[in-house]
Amino acid sequence: MKIAVIVGTTREGRVTPKLAKWVETRLKAKHDDIEVLDLIDYDMPLLPEAPWTPERELTDGAKAWLDGLERADAYMFVTAEYNHGIPAVLKNAIDYTNGQLKRKPVGIVSHGVVSGARANEQLRQVLGAKVGSAVLPDTVTFFGKVDGGIHDDGTLTPETEQNNANLDRHIDDLLWYGNALAAAR
Numbered sequence: 001m002k003i004a005v006i007v008g009t010t011r012e013g014r015v016t017p018k019l020a021k022w023v024e025t026r027l028k029a030k031h032d033d034i035e036v037l038d039l040i041d042y043d044m045p046l047l048p049e050a051p052w053t054p055e056r057e058l059t060d061g062a063k064a065w066l067d068g069l070e071r072a073d074a075y076m077f078v079t080a081e082y083n084h085g086i087p088a089v090l091k092n093a094i095d096y097t098n099g100q101l102k103r104k105p106v107g108i109v110s111h112g113v114v115s116g117a118r119a120n121e122q123l124r125q126v127l128g129a130k131v132g133s134a135v136l137p138d139t140v141t142f143f144g145k146v147d148g149g150i151h152d153d154g155t156l157t158p159e160t161e162q163n164n165a166n167l168d169r170h171i172d173d174l175l176w177y178g179n180a181l182a183a184a185r
């Protein structure tokens, strides 16, 4: 079972990759098949055609993004909060999908001034509706500062280490649903 960690922001100087590194590090302690899909690596314009357009033309970046999603059986979306919602670049990337995320479990890890709680809930709504993902019942809203609260190796500082237990529970759920739904598919 492959698990993809999605890095949901792309701006210059972003800190979300630090949060994703923490998620990847904790995942690796429990599972070995993990791939990081960082939106910065996929050159995708604003959605040019509906995803159900027959033989739609995709940039190489969009193809690689969709192939990366297709390869995975479960996902951890790592997102910041922009204007009380998810980053537009993440929504655009999701709008490209055409079944790749369907019937697969999704965990969500967010950060922001109020731990990204509003973006977290919005992402649950987006992925749990037409996209058809099985969004995990629980979630992770990171308490404390990502910048300064996470070491480069993905471990937490004493100020933020209380988040580890929440993430580990979320990972356990993702593995459980991932195995169950992979068998069902």
Ligand SMILES: Cc1cc2nc3c(=O)[nH]c(=O)nc-3n(C[C@H](O)[C@H](O)[C@H](O)COP(=O)(O)O)c2cc1C
Pocket (backbone or CB within 6 Å): 009, 010, 011, 013, 014, 015, 016, 017, 080, 081, 082, 083, 084, 085, 111, 112, 113, 114, 115, 116
């Ligand atoms: C355009 C923009 C809007 C933001 N709006 C919010 C917000 O509504 N709520 C919040 O908690 N943080 C907000 N922030 C702060 C971000 O959550 C914080 O800067 C975080 O580090 C962004 O992730 P990034 O560094 O990966 O871009 C905003 C940041 C940006 C750039």
